[in-house]
Amino acid sequence: MPALTSEDVDFEQRVRESFALQGAMQTLGAELSRIEPGAVDISLAWAQGLTQQHGFLHAGMVSTALDSACGYAGLTQMPASAAVLTIEFKINLLAPAKGQRFRMEGRVIKPGRTITVTEGRAYAIDNGQEKLIATMGCTLMAVQGRAGLSD
Amino acid sequence: MPALTSEDVDFEQRVRESFALQGAMQTLGAELSRIEPGAVDISLAWAQGLTQQHGFLHAGMVSTALDSACGYAGLTQMPASAAVLTIEFKINLLAPAKGQRFRMEGRVIKPGRTITVTEGRAYAIDNGQEKLIATMGCTLMAVQGRAGLSD
Amino acid sequence: MPALTSEDVDFEQRVRESFALQGAMQTLGAELSRIEPGAVDISLAWAQGLTQQHGFLHAGMVSTALDSACGYAGLTQMPASAAVLTIEFKINLLAPAKGQRFRMEGRVIKPGRTITVTEGRAYAIDNGQEKLIATMGCTLMAVQGRAGLSD
Amino acid sequence: MPALTSEDVDFEQRVRESFALQGAMQTLGAELSRIEPGAVDISLAWAQGLTQQHGFLHAGMVSTALDSACGYAGLTQMPASAAVLTIEFKINLLAPAKGQRFRMEGRVIKPGRTITVTEGRAYAIDNGQEKLIATMGCTLMAVQGRAGLSD
Numbered sequence: 001m002p003a004l005t006s007e008d009v010d011f012e013q014r015v016r017e018s019f020a021l022q023g024a025m026q027t028l029g030a031e032l033s034r035i036e037p038g039a040v041d042i043s044l045a046w047a048q049g050l051t052q053q054h055g056f057l058h059a060g061m062v063s064t065a066l067d068s069a070c071g072y073a074g075l076t077q078m079p080a081s082a083a084v085l086t087i088e089f090k091i092n093l094l095a096p097a098k099g100q101r102f103r104m105e106g107r108v109i110k111p112g113r114t115i116t117v118t119e120g121r122a123y124a125i126d127n128g129q130e131k132l133i134a135t136m137g138c139t140l141m142a143v144q145g146r147a148g149l150s151d
Numbered sequence: 152m153p154a155l156t157s158e159d160v161d162f163e164q165r166v167r168e169s170f171a172l173q174g175a176m177q178t179l180g181a182e183l184s185r186i187e188p189g190a191v192d193i194s195l196a197w198a199q200g201l202t203q204q205h206g207f208l209h210a211g212m213v214s215t216a217l218d219s220a221c222g223y224a225g226l227t228q229m230p231a232s233a234a235v236l237t238i239e240f241k242i243n244l245l246a247p248a249k250g251q252r253f254r255m256e257g258r259v260i261k262p263g264r265t266i267t268v269t270e271g272r273a274y275a276i277d278n279g280q281e282k283l284i285a286t287m288g289c290t291l292m293a294v295q296g297r298a299g300l301s302d
Numbered sequence: 303m304p305a306l307t308s309e310d311v312d313f314e315q316r317v318r319e320s321f322a323l324q325g326a327m328q329t330l331g332a333e334l335s336r337i338e339p340g341a342v343d344i345s346l347a348w349a350q351g352l353t354q355q356h357g358f359l360h361a362g363m364v365s366t367a368l369d370s371a372c373g374y375a376g377l378t379q380m381p382a383s384a385a386v387l388t389i390e391f392k393i394n395l396l397a398p399a400k401g402q403r404f405r406m407e408g409r410v411i412k413p414g415r416t417i418t419v420t421e422g423r424a425y426a427i428d429n430g431q432e433k434l435i436a437t438m439g440c441t442l443m444a445v446q447g448r449a450g451l452s453d
Numbered sequence: 454m455p456a457l458t459s460e461d462v463d464f465e466q467r468v469r470e471s472f473a474l475q476g477a478m479q480t481l482g483a484e485l486s487r488i489e490p491g492a493v494d495i496s497l498a499w500a501q502g503l504t505q506q507h508g509f510l511h512a513g514m515v516s517t518a519l520d521s522a523c524g525y526a527g528l529t530q531m532p533a534s535a536a537v538l539t540i541e542f543k544i545n546l547l548a549p550a551k552g553q554r555f556r557m558e559g560r561v562i563k564p565g566r567t568i569t570v571t572e573g574r575a576y577a578i579d580n581g582q583e584k585l586i587a588t589m590g591c592t593l594m595a596v597q598g599r600a601g602l603s604d
Contacts, residue, residue, distance in 0.1 A: 023202035024209035027178060051174035052219075058175035059237045060215025067211045068203075086210045087568060088592055090241035090392045090543060092419050092439055094412040109437060110396040114567065115540060115594065117394050119437070135411060135421070137394055137439055139541055139592065141568065238417060239441055241392060241543045243570050243590055245563040260588060261547040265416065266389060266443065268545050270588070286562060286572070288545055288590055290390055290441065292417065325504035326511035329480060353476035354521075360477035361539045362517020369513045370505075388512045392543035 011076040015040065018075065022068065030065055032072075038108035040072040045101050057097030057124075062104070062134050066091065066120035069106030070138035074116040077108055082142040087115075089138035097133050099124030106138070116140040162227040166191065169226065173219065181216055183223075189259035191223040196252050208248030208275075213255070213285050217242065217271040220257030221289035225267040228259055233293040238266075240289035248284050250275030257289075267291040313378040317342065320377065324370065332367055334374075340410035342374040347403050359399030359426075364406070364436050368393065368422040371408030372440035376418040379410055384444040389417075391440035399435050401426030408440075418442040464529040468493065471528065475521065483518055485525075491561035493525040498554050510550030510577075515557070515587050519544065519573040522559030523591035527569040530561055535595040540568075542591035550586050552577030559591070569593040 012035045019025055019032055025042075028050065034041035042065045044050075052058040067089055075084045103123045110117040120136035163186045170176055170183055176193075179201065185192035193216045195201075203209040218240055226235045254274045261268040271287035314337045321327055321334055327344075330352065336343035344367045346352075354360040369391055377386045405425045412419040422438035465488045472478055472485055478495075481503065487494035495518045497503075505511040520542055528537045556576045563570040573589035 018204040021202075021204035021206075022209065023199045024212055027200040048174045049178040051172075053169040053172040054234075055172075058173060058215055058218070059240070060211060060218045061175055063214050063218075063240075064209055064211025067209070067214075083205075085247075086244055088241065088243040088541065088590075089210070089214075090239065090439060092239040092411075092441065093237055094419055109394075110434070117396055117437070132412070135419070135439065137392060137437065137541075139394065239390065239439075241590060243562075243592065245570055260545075261585070268547055268588070283563070286570070286590065288390075288543060288588065290545065320506040323504075323506040323508075324511065325501040326514055329502040350476045351480040353474075355471040355474040356536075357474075360475065360517055360520070361542070362513060362520045363477055365516050365520075365542075366511055366513020369511070369516075385507075387549075388546055390543065390545040391512070391516075392541065394541040395539055398538075 010080065011037065014080060015072045015075055019072065024064055025068060028061060028065055033103065035076065037076050038073055038111070040069050040076065040106045042069045042104045043101065046099060054096070057102060059091065059093050062097050062122050063089065063091045063136065065102070065104040066106065066122055066134065066136045067138060069104045070118040070120045070136060071106070071140060073106035073108050073118050074140040077111045077116070078142045082144060085141045085143055087139045087141050089136055091134055091136045093134050095131060095133045097124055099126035101125040114142060116142065161231065162188065165231060166223045166226055170223065175215055176219060179212065179216055184254065186227065188227050189224055189262070191220050191227065191257045193220045193255045194252065197250060205247070208253060210242065210244050213248050213273050214240065214242045214287065216253070216255040217257065217273055217285065217287045218289060220255045221269040221271045221287060222291060224257035224259050224269050225291040228262045228267070229293045233295055236292045236294055238290045238292050240287055242285055242287045244285050246282060246284045248275055250277035252276040265293060267293065312382065313339065316382060317374045317377055321374065326366055327370060330363065330367055335405065337378065339378050340375055340413070342371050342378065342408045344371045344406045345403065348401060356398070359404060361393065361395050364399050364424050365391065365393045365438065367404070367406040368408065368424055368436065368438045369440060371406045372420040372422045372438060373442060375408035375410050375420050376442040379413045379418070380444045384446055387443045387445055389441045389443050391438055393436055393438045395436050397433060397435045399426055401428035403427040416444060418444065463533065464490065467533060468525045468528055472525065477517055478521060481514065481518055486556065488529065490529050491526055491564070493522050493529065493559045495522045495557045496554065499552060507549070510555060512544065512546050515550050515575050516542065516544045516589065518555070518557040519559065519575055519587065519589045520591060522557045523571040523573045523589060524593060526559035526561050526571050527593040530564045530569070531595045535597055538594045538596055540592045540594050542589055544587055544589045546587050548584060548586045550577055552579035554578040567595060569595065
């Protein structure tokens with residue numbers, strides 16, 4: 001990734017460039033539906049390749065989209081030179097992920113120089129009704145350059 | 152799924168049947184590499200469609216395989232009439248998921264009539280070296296029939 | 303605890319009776335500062351006996367008050383015959399628990415017949431300024447009678 | 454705390470000095486029953502002031518001892534100049550904390566320059582029988598000096 005000089009202007013570009021590199025997002029058929037400082041939404045449609053045994057979205061696939069939404073929400077508030085790593089996340093599944101479309105929200109709760117804490121919410125849209133199906137707490141670390149990525 | 156009468160004999164069959172229904176496991180190219188009472192392993196190979204922006208396995212894809220490993224570890228010790236739901240899980244990413252192959256272990260820590268607690272460990276095999284890359288704590292609920300699956 | 307017949311009227315009484323039985327709440331010098339359906343606040347003052355090595359509130363003591371706030375928030379929406387058990391919780395410490403007083407909020411996100419999911423937020427009041435210091439996700443189980451409490 | 458020159462020799466002293474400063478450990482009547490590199494145990498006896506409404510140890514008090522055990526396990530492997538902060542922890546309560554005595558184990562799973570990941574296990578000793586009652590995953594951050602403690 002090229003070094004960007006104006007992070008206030010370019011956080012959206014940094015998010016889009018990184019998102020495009022995630023093979024997992026293509027597998028999910030996911031798209032960025034909101035990019036604002038501290039807030040990123042990811043949307044996707046139901047697909048057979050994302051299901052658990054009852055035909056609903058697999059909890060892991062819900063967490064894949066939520067993790068990216070949280071990670072990119074954090075990235076919007078990091079310096080342009082930083083890479084973002086997920087240290088840990090926890091997800092509560094509130095209801096089966098039953099629907100035609102899904103929207104995952106990532107929000108920064110506490111930005112930090114090293115550690116950023118985010119929260120995610122996943123919604124299923126089933127026959128036009130939106131329902132909260134999962135909540136996530138996700139802790140990120142900002143890594144300067146790619147130093148932390150090779151250990 | 153047909154009702155099975157001898158759960159001691161048939162837990163492996165129940166796990167395999169359910170696993171085959173998970174579209175997510177096919178997307179991951181995942182296979183069941185161990186099925187014992189309270190212990191299930193899932194193995195998979197690196198693929199571009201599972202990656203994050205640095206080309207390593209996406210944390211969400213690691214959690215997808217770990218969640219299934221934990222869920223099926225729990226299912227081996229549930230009655231044949233029960234379905235298994237993940238209530239919540241938490242994953243710590245210890246190191247980048249860098250490798251050619253990956254093995255996810257699910258283990259039952261505390262079985263229960265309603266609530267079963269499991270732990271997962273994910274290993275990357277990189278140039279023949281196995282390395283612990285993630286740990287998961289995962290809470291399951293046994294649901295009789297499919298009653299709990301439609302609310 | 304006596305069986306109560308009108309849970310809509312008496313949830314406050316049930317919470318107060320149970321709270322009074324928690325020796326831990328007396329040790330914390332904690333009081334119930336809000337009891338509404340799905341929402342309970344617990345307040346307490348700094349004390350030397352609650353500290354970690356830097357003189358701030360110990361993360362475990364923050365979690366003790368948050369866990370009770372979440373548990374009682376859940377209890378307000380359970381039948382009068384139910385006891386409430388914490389299955390698991392996760393806490394993120396956002397900032398040192400530095401202050402003269404603390405307020406812990408427990409809120410129900412998803413009530414359920416068996417499983418109730420709650421969220422907690424802890425605030426420190428330091429020289430009159432309130433600051434978010436911790437977030438919790440907490441999963442509860444309703445147990446009929448005291449059956450589940452003896453295994 | 455004085456700067457120590459030989460961390461290999463002095464990690465035990467650093468743990469004991471910090472532990473003695475935790476008012477919360479005195480309130481718990483807790484003692485350090487094991488201090489080895491990457492492994493710390495904390496033991497305590499049941500007391501009325503530590504209970505929830507059924508007379509068992511409050512989940513928050515279990516987590517207080519586990520958090521300290523995990524934190525000090527991490528501290529044994531940090532430089533003498535570092536302070537340790539808990540970023541987050543998650544606890545699963547496997548069984549009521551019913552017993553006369555309790556032992557909390559903290560173990561380092563993955564040490565790191567900035568982030569250290571630990572696991573904890575809590576055991577109740579009830580009439581001479583030891584029983585696993587809780588598991589914890591706990592993420593620590595090493596902070597040089599006291600810089601990170603004042604923000």
